[in-house]
Amino acid sequence: MRRIPVELAERYEAEGWWTRETIGELLTRGLAAAPDTEFRVHSAARPWTGTFRDVEEVARRLAGGLRERGVGPGDTVAFQLPNWMEAAAVFWASAFLGAAVVPIVHFYGGKEVGYILDSARPRVFVTAERFGRLEFRPKLCADVPVVGVVGRDFEELLSDEPLPESLPADPAGPALIAFTSGTTRDPKGVVHSHQTLGHETRQLAASYPPDRGSQLTAAPVGHFIGMVNAFLIPVLDGTPVNLTDVWDPAAALRLMTGHGLHIGGGAPYYVTSLLDHPDFTTGHLRYLRYAGLGGASVPAALTTRLAGLGIRVFRAYGSTEHPSITSSRHDAPEPKRLFTDGTTLPGVEIRLAGDGEILSRGPDLCLGYTDPALTARAFDAEGWYRTGDTGELDGDGYLTITGRKADLIIRxxxxxxxxxxxxxxxxxxxxxxxxxxxxxxxxxxxxxxxxxxxxxxxxxxxxxxxxxxxxxxxxxxxxxxxxxxxxxxxxxxxxxxxxxxxxxxxxxxxx
Structure with a gap:
């Protein structure tokens, strides 16, 4: 991992951005505060309805079963599952054990999964037998000591004795290894600590509009932002979890009107695929009050279109490595919300290199990569991360992304x-x-x-x-x-x- 400058670590702790609370402790506290909150999976393949208490019971029994098999703090637990209840149980169980969780996007194929398992070397791997492109491949996990397959033998991992408390873990140690989406090469394993992930969770929860309604999470929970929005922020806020395991705009529109679920944004595609669908009506706009857009390039033509429909748009910028670098608040002036990617978030610093590349650092910046060579190239001794993105800053400190260094066309x-x-x-x-x-x-x-x-x-x-x-x-x-x-x-x-x-x-x- 990279060496975090001492003065930065001391500042983050002094400001309260980093705490001594582990993710397991954060979950224990939040689940105890709202045990009867609804947890629902809208799925044709594996629907499920229950409460936080119900999911926590499965998670603690899983944690107990894995503890009996020798899994504990410092180990890694990987899962490749759709947006199902069992994915939450595995994530929460890993946190209770003080183990680092490795979520894998459910539609990754054998090449990507094999690469991730070889890189992360987990003690446990939980997957499904088959779902869409997901297929259980025993050879890929032959070297993993504990394997569970949902729908086949997952229940055999559950102990009769739930793990009653979270096991002690180092808050500065790894809590999550999130593999990037692989737009140009093999996925990169990004390591986050309890402190960086905890800060990101609290920061995002605080930035969301209070009247955003019950949210539908369609982003895969094997991806960083889908996981945080599905399994951490609702527990912190005591708000319902509604998951769907397939992004089907027609089905999402039915859930919006039939169950009163809201779409809060994400990558622009999630919003545009709803607006462009023949089933979309103006009646759906009451469930699209806000559109927090990020995760991909956000065209001005789209933000203008959404604003014209009465949707309050705000943009954000970040990555798996540094999840929340800038954002416009939902109550910021409209030109800033529509045409810039916002200002730096609490504790975050940015500066532009001579070629316009954005350099960032802050309390939610990752510890580094599983590949030391990548870590050495991406971070400097002062804690700055080379994002690979280019941008411009206006006089008010608002950042606008202008592209990626690798996305230039040299004609x-x-x-x-x-x-x-x-x-x-x-x-x-x-x-x-x-x-x-x-x-x-x-x-x-x-x-x-x-x-x-x-x-x-x-x-x-x-x-x-x-x-x-x-x-x-x-x-x-x-x-x-x-x-x-x-x-x-x-x-x-x-x-x-x-x-x-x-x-x-x-x-x-x-x-």
């Missing part, structure tokens, strides 16, 4: 921001989503290629139509896309980000 030696080109494409009639990547160019090295998801009934625009639109928008000609491709759906990571490396691979197979 004839000139840098082109993919985000800037995407913004113009999104203002074309009928365009639902746009992604721009670099395509090989024998003369100039690279040029911009656009991928568009069109609204129903709208054809892909031709190059001449697109060029006329860019001419009217006033964007320099060298930035105009030189090819357009249509997609029915974009390839995405667990957090909803478009996997641009797969779009670049698609172009490579066409040439």
């Amino acid at each position: 004839g030696g000139e840098n082109i921001s993919a985000v800037e080109v995407e913004e113009v494409l999104l203002t074309m009639p009928g365009v639902a989503e746009a992604a721009v990547v670099a395509a090989p160019d024998t003369r100039l090295g690279e040029h911009a290629a656009g991928f568009l998801r069109m609204l129903p009934g709208h054809p892909l625009p031709g190059l001449a139509e697109m060029r006329a639109h860019f001419e009217r928008a006033g964007l320099a000609r060298q930035k105009w896309p030189e090819e357009l491709h249509e997609v029915d759906e974009f390839p995405r990571t667990a957090s909803g980000k478009v996997q641009k490396f797969r779009l670049r691979q698609d172009i490579a197979t066409r040439t």
Whole structure:
């Protein structure tokens, strides 16, 4: 792990951003305060309804069973499960044991799962026999001492004697190893401590609007933000948990009106797929009061559209490594909420390098990676994290993300921001989503290629139509896309980000 400067650690503790409370203790306190809170899984495959008390009983029996098998503080427990009750039980049980939990996105395949298990070396792995692309592969976990499969033998791991209390653990030690979504390479194992994860949970809970309603969590709980929103923040707040294991916009719209569930935002795709669905009506807007957007590029065309519908939009910026760097409050001035990614959150510092790269540090910044070489490249001796993103700061300290260093298109030696080109494409009639990547160019090295998801009934625009639109928008000609491709759906990571490396691979197979 990286060496955290002593003065930073002392400051975080003095300000109360870091406490001596472990995640197990945080959960124990929250669950005791609201034991009868509803916990519900809306699923065609494995529906479940109960209370926090019911889930805690399963979790403590699981913790007791794993303790009998020698699992305790300092060990790691991995799970690959959809948004089911058992995922919460495994997460909570790991926290009660003082073990580091390794959530794995349920639709990762054998290559990714094998890589993660080999990197994390867990003592326990809990999965499902089959769900969508998830398939239990015994060979992948042959070296894991304890394996449980939900729907087959998971109950055999449960002890008759629940673990009564959380086991003592070092608050500065690992509590979570979250593997990133792998947009460009093998997933990176990001290690968070009880202190960094606890601060992130408290910070997010404090920033959410008080009248946001009962939230539906569709983001996979194998991903960092889905896990925090499903299994930690509701316990801290004593608010109901409602999970769905498949993102189906039609089903989500039915849950909104039938169960009074709200969608609070996330990656833009979750919101746009609702608005663009034929079943969407103005009656659904009462369940879309707020849209906290982040996790992917947030186009100004989208925030303006949402504001026009009466939805209060606010943007945030962070990553698995540093989950909450900046955010606009839900009551900030509208131009700041719509067109910037907010100001730094409590305890967080940012600065811009000479090339515009954002450097950050703060009390929710991770301990480092499971790969020491990655840790050495990403962090410096003063505790700054190289985000790989570029941005601009206005006079009021509001940050606007302008792109990723790796997402630049270098055309004839000139840098082109993919985000800037995407913004113009999104203002074309009928365009639902746009992604721009670099395509090989024998003369100039690279040029911009656009991928568009069109609204129903709208054809892909031709190059001449697109060029006329860019001419009217006033964007320099060298930035105009030189090819357009249509997609029915974009390839995405667990957090909803478009996997641009797969779009670049698609172009490579066409040439």
